[in-house]
């Protein structure tokens with residue numbers, strides 16, 4: 001079993017896998033007469049294939065137990081997938097580079113700080129949404145349309161997250 005320790009998520013470390021969505025590290029410009037700031041174009045949405053279109057959904061997810069145990073990673077070959085927490089929820093992000101197989105030495109694990117969302121590039125291997133500490137509500141932006149857009153790769157993973165309260169049952 002592959003054992004990993006989640007590292008704090010940064011845009012630089014996550015850059016090979018996608019975008020970190022965070023107003024604190026993004027440029028912005030004034031709109032609405034100066035009453036609001038627009039943090040513009042924070043992630044690249046990919047929707048591939050005929051009749052594809054972007055979807056906006058909401059996930060309400062129970063927290064995972066820690067250490068996080070995964071038995072596979074998945075990918076969406078036809079589109080990107082973004083997760084944006086609605087109430088400051090933290091989550092574990094496990095990723096591996098695109099390809100027809102996964103080299104265990106290239107798997108990376110991160111933990112978000114509650115302000116951050118992520119956007120996985122199309123075809124990027126990742127663990128399923130894994131909110132920690134409490135039930136989470138996320139805006140999800142990904143791809144709809146024909147074709148199989150979810151493939152799994154079996155991989156036994158155990159991810160430790162330091163300094164996290166144990167989730168209390170809902």
Ligand SMILES: NC(=O)N[C@@H](O)C(=O)O
Nearest residue numbers: 074081126127128129150
């Ligand atoms: N199944 C689904 O919509 N979600 C997964 O793709 C995930 O990454 O959590």
Ligand code: NI
Nearest residue numbers: 074076081128
């Ligand atoms: Ni996914």
